[in-house]
Amino acid sequence: MGLLYNKGMLRIVCLWVALAVSLTAAKPFDVPGLLRMKRLSDPQLSPDGKTVLFVVQTVDVEGNKKTSQIYAVPLAGGSPVALTSTGSNERPRWSPDSKRVAYISDRAGSSQIWMMNADGTEQRQVTKIATEASGVSFFPDGTRLLFLSEVFPECKTEACNEQKLAEEKAVKTKARIYTSLLYRHWNQWRAKRRSHLLVVQVEGGEARDLTPGPHEVPTFSLGGPDGYAISPDSKEICYVVNTDPDQALSTNSNLYTVSPEGGEATRITTTPGADVSPAYSPDGQWIAWRAQKTAGYESDRWRLILMKRTEGKVRDLTESINLNVQSLTWTPDSTRLFFTVEDRGRQSIQMFVLSGTGSARSIVSGNATYDDVQFTPDAKTIMFTQQSGSRPTEIFRVNSGDGKITALTRMNEEIVAEYDLPNFEEITVTGAEGAKVSSFVLKPAGFSLQQKYPVLFLIHGGPQGAWNEAWSYRWNPQIFAAAGFVVVMPNPSGSTGYGQKFTDDINNDWGGKVYDDIMATVDHVAGQPWADAERFAAAGGSYGGYMVNWMLGHTQKFKALVSHAGVFDLRSMAGETEELWFVNWEFRGMPWDNPEAYAKWSPSHFTNEFRTPTLVIHGDLDYRVPLGQGLQLFTALQMKKVPSKLLTFPDEGHWIGKPQNTVLWYRTFLDWVTEWTKKPVTVVP
Numbered sequence: 001m002g003l004l005y006n007k008g009m010l011r012i013v014c015l016w017v018a019l020a021v022s023l024t025a026a027k028p029f030d031v032p033g034l035l036r037m038k039r040l041s042d043p044q045l046s047p048d049g050k051t052v053l054f055v056v057q058t059v060d061v062e063g064n065k066k067t068s069q070i071y072a073v074p075l076a077g078g079s080p081v082a083l084t085s086t087g088s089n090e091r092p093r094w095s096p097d098s099k100r101v102a103y104i105s106d107r108a109g110s111s112q113i114w115m116m117n118a119d120g121t122e123q124r125q126v127t128k129i130a131t132e133a134s135g136v137s138f139f140p141d142g143t144r145l146l147f148l149s150e151v152f153p154e155c156k157t158e159a160c161n162e163q164k165l166a167e168e169k170a171v172k173t174k175a176r177i178y179t180s181l182l183y184r185h186w187n188q189w190r191a192k193r194r195s196h197l198l199v200v201q202v203e204g205g206e207a208r209d210l211t212p213g214p215h216e217v218p219t220f221s222l223g224g225p226d227g228y229a230i231s232p233d234s235k236e237i238c239y240v241v242n243t244d245p246d247q248a249l250s251t252n253s254n255l256y257t258v259s260p261e262g263g264e265a266t267r268i269t270t271t272p273g274a275d276v277s278p279a280y281s282p283d284g285q286w287i288a289w290r291a292q293k294t295a296g297y298e299s300d301r302w303r304l305i306l307m308k309r310t311e312g313k314v315r316d317l318t319e320s321i322n323l324n325v326q327s328l329t330w331t332p333d334s335t336r337l338f339f340t341v342e343d344r345g346r347q348s349i350q351m352f353v354l355s356g357t358g359s360a361r362s363i364v365s366g367n368a369t370y371d372d373v374q375f376t377p378d379a380k381t382i383m384f385t386q387q388s389g390s391r392p393t394e395i396f397r398v399n400s401g402d403g404k405i406t407a408l409t410r411m412n413e414e415i416v417a418e419y420d421l422p423n424f425e426e427i428t429v430t431g432a433e434g435a436k437v438s439s440f441v442l443k444p445a446g447f448s449l450q451q452k453y454p455v456l457f458l459i460h461g462g463p464q465g466a467w468n469e470a471w472s473y474r475w476n477p478q479i480f481a482a483a484g485f486v487v488v489m490p491n492p493s494g495s496t497g498y499g500q501k502f503t504d505d506i507n508n509d510w511g512g513k514v515y516d517d518i519m520a521t522v523d524h525v526a527g528q529p530w531a532d533a534e535r536f537a538a539a540g541g542s543y544g545g546y547m548v549n550w551m552l553g554h555t556q557k558f559k560a561l562v563s564h565a566g567v568f569d570l571r572s573m574a575g576e577t578e579e580l581w582f583v584n585w586e587f588r589g590m591p592w593d594n595p596e597a598y599a600k601w602s603p604s605h606f607t608n609e610f611r612t613p614t615l616v617i618h619g620d621l622d623y624r625v626p627l628g629q630g631l632q633l634f635t636a637l638q639m640k641k642v643p644s645k646l647l648t649f650p651d652e653g654h655w656i657g658k659p660q661n662t663v664l665w666y667r668t669f670l671d672w673v674t675e676w677t678k679k680p681v682t683v684v685p
Helices: 031-036 158-170 413-418 477-482 500-504 513-526 543-552 570-576 580-586 595-600 603-609 627-639 659-676
Strands: 002-005 010-012 039-045 051-060 065-074 089-094 100-105 112-117 134-138 144-151 194-201 228-230 237-241 254-258 275-280 286-291 303-308 314-316 325-330 336-343 346-353 361-365 369-375 381-388 391-399 405-407 425-430 436-442 453-459 486-491 531-541 560-564 614-619 644-649
Touching: 031 413, 031 477, 031 659, 039 089, 039 369, 039 381, 039 391, 051 089, 065 089, 089 134, 100 134, 134 228, 228 275, 237 275, 254 275, 275 325, 286 325, 303 325, 303 336, 325 369, 336 369, 425 513, 436 477, 436 513, 453 477, 453 513, 453 543, 477 486, 477 659, 486 513, 513 531, 513 543, 531 543, 531 659, 543 560, 543 603, 560 659, 570 580, 570 595, 570 627, 603 627, 614 627, 614 659, 627 644, 644 659
Parallel strands: 346 369, 453 486, 453 531, 531 560, 560 614, 614 644
Antiparallel strands: 002 010, 002 361, 039 051, 051 065, 089 100, 100 112, 134 144, 144 194, 228 237, 237 254, 275 286, 286 303, 303 314, 325 336, 336 346, 346 361, 369 381, 381 391, 391 405, 425 436, 436 486
């Protein structure tokens, strides 16, 4: 890891930060080990720089549930201590004086704001709002709390919301009526309520809706920093909202500001693409955010934008950086912006000096994913998180004085020590149009060059996405490698982190350059002395499932395939999915606008070539790639007499999250690819 921090010009070169683990013989990784791991997230350094709060989620397989608790660890070092134990608790946020913590808990039967002292004592409930609460933050003046609640847009009081909820509960029919698009989203049918920002006194009482109206605030996001922020003087709130009339076709979210007292909101952005993740500078002079320039394109490059509040002048700080900005953090003196970028399968930390005229400077990089950067008040100590393909997330600190990096948490040290978790390797091949295509490779524990191995190729989703040096709980390659496979994870055309052109190369070309890149990787691996080309399998989810379905009709090089939530028929997919800006962009219009593209790239048009045994997995509540896509694929396979199996989850959406469903998913997946990659293999004629 290389590290450069411009506070005394600290330099640390070629230092790898890793937790110490036992060097004794360890066993191959397995699903029980994965589910035993403590999932660390949302670290929050106290304003006085002394304590880090964080959330730990644990999995109860027997109870088929996940619960989260809030922990604290001194920044100076020490053992983490659980501050909560009842119910599920998350989103800890410090008071400005570092003496109290606001958080979200469901211990009283619904999601509400609670408060406790910094040591976990005197826990009390703040809100009892009928529409529940989430996303809490302290105002910098310490007197109020900002939070989210799904309210009825027409209601101005809590009593009105309570009445509307009672009326809904009393209705016996479950029928739905809609008159506009985006009538369902991700894994839920759209109801009458909308997410709004509310403010309440720290002592509790009646909450005030700051964003009344029919729109979701903030606009839906699958991740990234908060879609709202409070100015340092507590006199303004900035939030993200998309006010376009057709929400299914627009990605044009914008930043608005409003007074904590309510009133007319002011729009401060004008780009046709998305503007998200507002962050005020500590001195209140600036506001920074992430932005996309292109309308209707959810995978346009995320840029780091800066505006001086008194002048309204906007500046793109990352014009020369052809990478996606993922998160951002101000230094306490407001002179520098630290931000993370996705870079060739890793996530690094970079810094921009506001007074400088040059480009951004790399601060932390290496074979890992770094995030959650925060500073002590004197900026002499940085806190951050690190994870990789062989280690889950933990919290670290580094001091500018001596450059010493210290692990603050070792939540999974004992579990990690039980298992052999090899590091990712990387290979590069020449793909379509001469492009360099990278892949991560994970070899089984005890790998030997004197042995030939079956190979499992994992195809990522998105399609504008990437395999990264990051820990995964959904598609964990360590588990697949422990089952005896060499795991290969290509990042072909369309992948993020390799420049915007490489990402854009998949647009209206779903089965073109991407397929060529993957097959070039397959051919390269087939030539390795350790690879048994007669025992290749491939699997993917979402777009990765699409590519598996495309492979079904275009190659016989695999002995087994797994299609999870894969697109099978593009025309029907366009009529079933919810975020229509996606298909509208990818295929240059809807099926009636560009029927040739939908026909050209639809796997369903190549069903007569299907030969490879295929496992089809889908969630009934998947509205991104609806269940019908998986059912159509399985029907086609069965009609063509291709060995196939269908696994559906009535209580899951695009991702499989419930503990016992996770166990079944991995078991069914591994049984399928293992069965068909054993020797001898019966090939479908």
